[in-house]
Amino acid sequence: MTQTQLRFGILGCANIVRKVSRSMLSSPNITISAIGSRSLEKAIAFASECQFPESTKLYGSYGAVLDDPDVDAVYIPLPSSLHLHWAVLAAQKKKHVLLDKPVALNVGELDVILAACEASGVQFMDATMWMHHPRTAHMKEVLSDEQRFGQLTMVHSVFTHMSDEYFLKNDVRVKPDLDALGALGDNGWYAIRAILWANDYELPNTVTAFRDPVYNDAGVLLKCGGSLNWYKNGKVATFYYSFLSNICMDIMVHGTKGNLRVHDFVIPFNEKVGSFYAVSDSKWTERSLGCDPEPSEVKVATDVPQEALMLREFGRLVAGVRSGEAKPETKWAVISRKTLLVIDAVMASINNGFVPVEVIY
Known part of the structure; x- marks a missing residue:
């Protein structure tokens, strides 16, 4: 199975993005295709500070990232109260979901997220790096x-x-x-x-x-x-x-x-x-x-x-789904739900x- 380029969109400018994006930028099979914030000015400043490539699209909303056809997967490091809305919407837009912890406020919310991912055939993984x-x-x-x-x-x-x-x-x-x-x-x-x-x-x-x-x-x-x-x-x-x-x-x-x-x-x-x-x-x-x-x-x-290894594994799973050679791996959903x-x-x-x-x- 040949691993193609995984084009990430990032929702928000949380501090943890500085750590994760460093590994995205150093990974040969990953590119940061877009980042969205609540204001365009913040997205521009953050992308410049983190030295995102000039090709990264900068948006003043999270929804614009999900609407971008050049985004294959999203990393969602938003506050947990926002996970239900944005993770479900990302899945409905056919974006693979790497979701920061805690993945939801309760199991009921997580079940809705996982159902949306399953319905759209996209990969879900929580971002527990260790x-x-x-x-x-x-x-x-x-x-x-x-x-x-x-x-x-x-x-x-x-x-x-x-x-x-x-x-x-x-x-x-x-x-x-x-x-x-x-x-x-x-x-x-x-x-x-x-x-x-x-x-x-x-x-x-x-x-x-x-x-x-x-x-x-x-x-x-x-x-x-x-x-x-x-x-x-x-x-x-x-x-x-x-x-x-x-x-x-x-x-x-x-x-x-x-x-x-x-x-x-x-x-x-x-x-x-x-x-x-x-x-x-x-x-x-x-x-x-x-x-x-x-x-x-x-x-x-x-x-x-370890965050680069997480991205590598997520990318491997997404590549299998995109090529049609594999279905989304459900192990991570089960582990998240039990936690x-x-x-x-x-x-x-x-x-x-x-x-x-x-x-x-």
Whole structure:
């Protein structure tokens, strides 16, 4: 299958576009065909600042990007309250959809988006970049090795960062009319996805939010956490997310025979090397003065950043659909939906007094 040029349209000038567009510009099979903003002046200034090619069309609306016949796919990094409208419209216009997280405010909205993509035969993928780093596949190999890791028993995931006063007052992620899920939809999305990933996307039976979440004055979550339980095999998981703590991006996975830990799963500390630590068959040393063996560091190199690998995979899937050699890959839709189901359960637990909430697919 020959991969043809994928012509992207971008809806909006969010900060994350600076990161993603850098990889678009360096990818030989991708071109930025158009970008739209709420004003033409902003689109012009943003394209110039990010050094978009002169051929990029600049529009003063999102709809103009979707109407452009030279756009094959759209990247949508808009506030989550706008995802339902613009993702559905993009699908109806036969544009393949790369949608930033959280992909919707709830599963009901996401189901409408996915139905529109299916009806139009376009590819859907959420823009969770760490899923595409080669380290992620390597860690999964470790977790799948029953001889060394055994059976998974517990996962703990954390994603926090300390936000400054400007962020806490002005960022879209703390505005109830733009991103009503707040830190749960942003940092919590990653922490919950990590748990599902470690569990091969097996949904828990119940989700329970921790008590005493922190909100801003507008009622948007700034920090919280919760637990997940799988009754049939006794597995448990905990997660924590916050806009109010120092940067932490940990996944800790415990098995009957081994452990795995990664300290930077969301954004690798080093763009070209992703590390994690693993150990199996640990025992106390004499007089319990230490542990043997100690966890060993595994380094996984990559020539391109994880967002470029995400774009490469998205482009590969779109190329298959466009050539008629493949149908849209549904794996990413399923994973997105399961992530959002758990987020819905967290919100339901909070709203109902922190009781366990059953998760039903």
